[in-house]
Amino acid sequence: xxxxxxxxxxxALRGLEAQQRALDVTGTNITNANTPGYTRRVATxxxxxxxxxxPAGVLGTGVSVQSYTRIRDGVLDYQARGxxxxxxxxxxxxxxxxxVEATLSEPSDTGLSSLFDKFWSSWQDLANQPTSTAARxxxxxxxxxxxxxxxxxxxxxxxxxxxxxxxxxxxxxDLNDTVSQIARLDDAISSQTKTGQQxxxxxxxxxxLMLDKLSSLANVTITPQADGSTTLAIGSFTLLxxxxxxxxxSVSALGSNLTSGKLAGLVSLDTSIAGSGGYxxxxxxxxxxxxxxxxxxxxxxxxxxxxxxxxxFFTGTDASSIAVNSALTADxxxxxxxxxxxxxxxxxxxxxxxxxxxxxxIDGAYQSLVTEIGSDSREAxxxxxxxxxxxxxxxxxRESVMGVSIDEEMANLVRFQRGxxxxxxxxxxxxxxxxxxxxxxxxxxx
Amino acid sequence: MTTDxxxxxxxxxxxxxxxxxxxxxVAKAQAKLSSGKELNAPSDDPYAVGRxxxxxxxxxxxxxxxxxxxxxxxxxxxxxxTLSSVNDYVLRARDLVVQxxxxxxxxxxRNAIADEIxxxxxxxxxxxxxxxxxxxxxxxxxxxxxxxSTSNDTYSGNSASIHREIAxxxxxxxxxxxxxxxxxxxxxxxxxxxxxASDLRSGSTAALGTTDLSALDAAHDGLVGAQSRVGAVAQxxxxxxxxxxxxxxxxxxxxxxxxxxxxxxxxxxxxxQNAGYQAALKAGAQLIQQSLLDFLH
Numbered sequence: 147x148x149x150x151x152x153x154x155x156x157x158a159l160r161g162l163e164a165q166q167r168a169l170d171v172t173g174t175n176i177t178n179a180n181t182p183g184y185t186r187r188v189a190t191x192x193x194x195x196x197x198x199x200x201p202a203g204v205l206g207t208g209v210s211v212q213s214y215t216r217i218r219d220g221v222l223d224y225q226a227r228g229x230x231x232x233x234x235x236x237x238x239x240x241x242x243x244x245x246v247e248a249t250l251s252e253p254s255d256t257g258l259s260s261l262f263d264k265f266w267s268s269w270q271d272l273a274n275q276p277t278s279t280a281a282r283x284x285x286x287x288x289x290x291x292x293x294x295x296x297x298x299x300x301x302x303x304x305x306x307x308x309x310x311x312x313x314x315x316x317x318x319x320d321l322n323d324t325v326s327q328i329a330r331l332d333d334a335i336s337s338q339t340k341t342g343q344q345x346x347x348x349x350x351x352x353x354x355l356m357l358d359k360l361s362s363l364a365n366v367t368i369t370p371q372a373d374g375s376t377t378l379a380i381g382s383f384t385l386l387x388x389x390x391x392x393x394x395x396s397v398s399a400l401g402s403n404l405t406s407g408k409l410a411g412l413v414s415l416d417t418s419i420a421g422s423g424g425y426x427x428x429x430x431x432x433x434x435x436x437x438x439x440x441x442x443x444x445x446x447x448x449x450x451x452x453x454x455x456x457x458x459f460f461t462g463t464d465a466s467s468i469a470v471n472s473a474l475t476a477d478x479x480x481x482x483x484x485x486x487x488x489x490x491x492x493x494x495x496x497x498x499x500x501x502x503x504x505x506x507x508i509d510g511a512y513q514s515l516v517t518e519i520g521s522d523s524r525e526a527x528x529x530x531x532x533x534x535x536x537x538x539x540x541x542x543x544r545e546s547v548m549g550v551s552i553d554e555e556m557a558n559l560v561r562f563q564r565g566x567x568x569x570x571x572x573x574x575x576x577x578x579x580x581x582x583x584x585x586x587x588x589x590x591x592x
Numbered sequence: 593m594t595t596d597x598x599x600x601x602x603x604x605x606x607x608x609x610x611x612x613x614x615x616x617x618v619a620k621a622q623a624k625l626s627s628g629k630e631l632n633a634p635s636d637d638p639y640a641v642g643r644x645x646x647x648x649x650x651x652x653x654x655x656x657x658x659x660x661x662x663x664x665x666x667x668x669x670x671x672x673x674t675l676s677s678v679n680d681y682v683l684r685a686r687d688l689v690v691q692x693x694x695x696x697x698x699x700x701x702r703n704a705i706a707d708e709i710x711x712x713x714x715x716x717x718x719x720x721x722x723x724x725x726x727x728x729x730x731x732x733x734x735x736x737x738x739x740x741s742t743s744n745d746t747y748s749g750n751s752a753s754i755h756r757e758i759a760x761x762x763x764x765x766x767x768x769x770x771x772x773x774x775x776x777x778x779x780x781x782x783x784x785x786x787x788x789a790s791d792l793r794s795g796s797t798a799a800l801g802t803t804d805l806s807a808l809d810a811a812h813d814g815l816v817g818a819q820s821r822v823g824a825v826a827q828x829x830x831x832x833x834x835x836x837x838x839x840x841x842x843x844x845x846x847x848x849x850x851x852x853x854x855x856x857x858x859x860x861x862x863x864x865q866n867a868g869y870q871a872a873l874k875a876g877a878q879l880i881q882q883s884l885l886d887f888l889h
Contacts, residue, residue: 179600247633253644253851263652270656274663274756277727277736484733489752491727491735497757500656504649513649517642520634527635538609542602549599556884 149199151583153207154576160208161569164191167211168562172555179550183355185216186550187347216347222544223354227361227368229537231406234362236530238411239418242310243523246419249302252516258295259516262509264288269500272483273493277450282478285496286470293460293468296433300465303426307419314397314412317363321409322393324360325378325385328353332375333389339374364400364407380404418522426465428515433465435507440499447482447495455482600883607876614869621862630853640850647847654843657758658836664756665829667766668822670724675819677719678774678781681712682812685785688712689808692792693801706792713785714742720774729754730770739770745786747776758832764825768818773811781811 171189178184192212196204251257268288272281331353338345353376360366360378366385369377378385381403384392394400397413404410420426437460444459457480462468474480485494504510623632634641691697692705717740720730727735731749739749749770755763775782784807791799 244633244635247635250634252634253629253631253641253648259645260648260652263649267652267656267659270660270757274660275725275727278725486733486752489733489750491731491733491754492752500757501760503653509649513642513645516634516645517638520636520638520641523633523635524638534609538605542605543596545599545602545605546596549597549601551597551599553884554597556888560888 149197149205151580153197153205154579155573157206157208158569158573158576160194160210161572162566164189164209164211165562165566165569169559169566171214172558172562175550176552176555176559179552179555183351183358184550185218185347185351185354185548187214188217189213190215213344214347216350217548218354219544219547222540222547223357225540226537226544227358227366229533229540230358230362231365233530233533233537234408235406235411235414236526236533238313238408239415240523240526240530242306242412242415243418243519243526245306246303246425247519247523249299249306250516250519258292258299258512259509261288261291261295262503262512265292266500266503266509269496272481273496273500276483276493276496277490279478282450282481282483285481286475286478289459289470290475292436293462293470296429296436296465296468300426300429300433303419303429304466307416307426310412310416310419314409314416317409317412318394318396321360321363321385322391324356324363325391328356328360328376328378329386329389329391331356332386336371336373336375336389345374362408364409365403365405366407425515425519428511428518430464430466432508432511432515433468434463435505435511436460437462437468439502439505439508443495443499443502444482446485446498448484448487448489448492449482450479450484450490452484452488452490454487455480603879607872607879611869611872611876614865614872617865618862618869621858621865624853624858625855625862628853628855629851631851644847644851647843647850651840651843651847653760654836654840658833658840660756661758661829661833661836664758664764664766665826665833667724667729667754667756668826668829670722671729671766671768672819672822672826674719674722674730675768675815675822678716679812679815679819681716681719682781682808682815685709685712685788686805686808686812689788689800689805692788693797693805695797699795702792702795706789709785709789709792713782713789716774716781716785717742717745720770730768730774732767732770745777745782747771747774758829758836764828764832766822766825768821773814773818775811781808781815784808784811 168189168191171187175186190212191209194207194210196206199205252259254260265285265288268281268285272278272285275281331349335345335349335353338349357366357368357376361368364380367379367381369379371377371388375389377387379387380394380400383394383400383403385394386392397404397409400409404413418424440460441458444455444457447455449455457473458471459474459481460468461471481496483496484490484492485498486492502508624630631637631641631644688705688709692702697705720740721738722729728738728749729735731737731739733752733754734749735754737748739747741748747770751769751771752767753765754767755765757763772780774780775784777783777786784804788800788804788808791804
């Protein structure tokens with residue numbers, strides 16, 4: 147069997163085409179170097195089927211592009227998403243707790259702690275000067291500061307908790323949106339798979355990006371299906387299966403399935419602030435201890451005009467309602483500084499109130515609240531730092547596989563350009579050979 | 593090829609992470625430097641913040657006790673001054689009694705002495721109406737009403753004690769038993785002086801020289817006893833003051849150890865962190881520009 151004279155030209159043409167495709171892929175990689183979620187592509191070149199040239203063997207016929215391959219490592223995706231969940235969780239907690247911590251403004255001369263100090267001291271001063279109107283006014287003033295500071299702290303914590311709950315709602319919407327985008331992408335991908343086409347890498351990139359985002363929101367399990375679609379679940383709560391999406395309506399619908407991600411971080415922050423035994427309830431306990439301790443002592447004393455006390459010192463029952471009794475602010479002589487009837491110079495009862503200083507259920511409780519919030523915030527900062535470091539490390543690992551390296555692409559650019567040039571030269575040589583054949587043969591003796 | 597590929601976005605991410613953490617460290621050092629405090633938020637060191645709050649509270653308490661002591665000292669001095677002026681009156685009265693007991697004296701002279709004794713009694717009563725601030729200091733806890741009036745010799749105070757707390761649970765008693773020492777119509781200096789005046793007017797010179805004089809001496813002894821008790825309180829207050837002063841110093845130092853930044857160390861820290869930050873920025877600026885692109889033609 148003889149080989150066509152034109153085979154060489156065909157071979158060179160295939161070479162030109164293949165090198166050009168490879169250059170096209172390099173170009174796409176370079177232009178997408180900064181596109182989020184872009185997975186670098188490689189044009190996989192294979193040798194084309196040879197021609198049997200008996201008895202020499204098989205003669206090569208050139209090259210073709212077998213596929214445009216996305217270079218990605220599923221294991222690294224899995225690790226990166228796992229870290230993304232942790233990072234989402236810890237960052238949400240850290241950000242919230244640093245706000246909580248800032249509302250305390252401790253340690254300082256303006257925090258509740260020093261207002262408590264001033265409050266107890268004003269009672270001591272009153273014990274020294276029970277008949278002094280100035281001392282009585284000072285007690286009322288410092289008591290109003292303490293009550294105001296407790297109320298302020300309560301309302302700021304409530305505000306932060308409200309923001310957190312708002313954040314939970316927004317995150318749930320975000321999660322549902324992301325799942326529905328994934329469902330749409332899945333649809334397109336699986337229809338391409340079913341018709342036996344190569345799946346568009348751009349669609350896969352977009353879906354991977356969405357899956358990354360989804361993983362940062364909650365502890366989502368991603369199960370790839372044979373048809374190219376995915377099944378998504380949070381614990382036993384199925385988000386997406388066979389193209390059917392189940393909307394998450396509230397956190398309680400997820401229950402104990404939710405363990406990580408931004409959403410779980412916000413839920414845990416909400417529990418720390420407003421849950422049972424949370425900061426707000428500790429503040430309420432502290433306020434009601436203050437109210438009842440001072441009021442009990444106030445009830446045991448006698449007013450400036452010598453009669454038994456009938457007016458409470460504080461009104462309200464908790465951190466949101468604590469206030470100084472307006473009857474006392476209107477008439478400071480009603481403060482029961484005296485420990486005995488008709489003894490205006492007796493300051494024993496004021497002294498008894500002053501000696502509530504340092505009580506483990508009042509200012510002592512406040513100190514432990516500050517320490518607790520500080521510890522929680524510090525722990526969240528550290529955990530978030532660790533999660534960030536780990537996440538950066540695994541992202542780098544992943545990027546190392548799937549990311550576009552400009553250096554590498556530049557080298558490829560040179561390589562494929564040279565390949566193209568060389569193929570062109572081959573064609574040139576073939577052309578020369580044929581020219582010789584056509585123009586020089588059959589001219590003997592001419 | 594086994595080496596990891598390094599892409600531009602990896603370099604960028606690492607560079608950014610490093611620059612950000614360096615910037616955060618600089619900001620933290622700057623906060624310490626500008627506030628002069630080691631602790632700027634509870635999370636800086638939760639245990640130390642708890643300790644700082646406790647020390648601040650202790651310091652507040654100590655400073656309050658110092659105020660209590662200085663208030664007590666003022667009160668004590670006012671009492672001491674009053675008691676010594678009462679003492680002067682009593683000594684003058686004693687001279688007059690000795691003079692009046694002299695049988696050679698005419699009745700009109702004795703009447704004149706009796707008038708002076710009455711003036712002394714009024715003087716003692718008005719001295720005992722002394723006030724510290726707006727409080728009567730010899731009326732027990734009835735500090736808003738004068739213990740004596742000019743119209744009669746009734747004592748309108750009570751015997752409850754005036755005290756000041758100078759440490760948790762430690763009181764100093766600042767009152768004297770006015771009714772016994774200064775007295776009223778039924779006893780004490782006032783009653784003795786009234787008897788003396790009536791004996792002078794009735795010419796009972798025998799009683800003047802014997803029972804009246806010894807009664808006055810006994811009353812005077814009571815007064816001196818009260819004075820020495822008030823004097824003892826002064827010493828107690830002085831030692832409390834110096835003890836509280838030391839306590840304040842120690843607590844302030846402890847608080848400063850916990851809370852205040854070591855400025856020299858913080859400044860060195862700041863310079864180091866800042867240098868690190870600048871270096872990260874400079875390295876980044878060079879690193880980020882270079883690729884094979886720069887060398888291909």
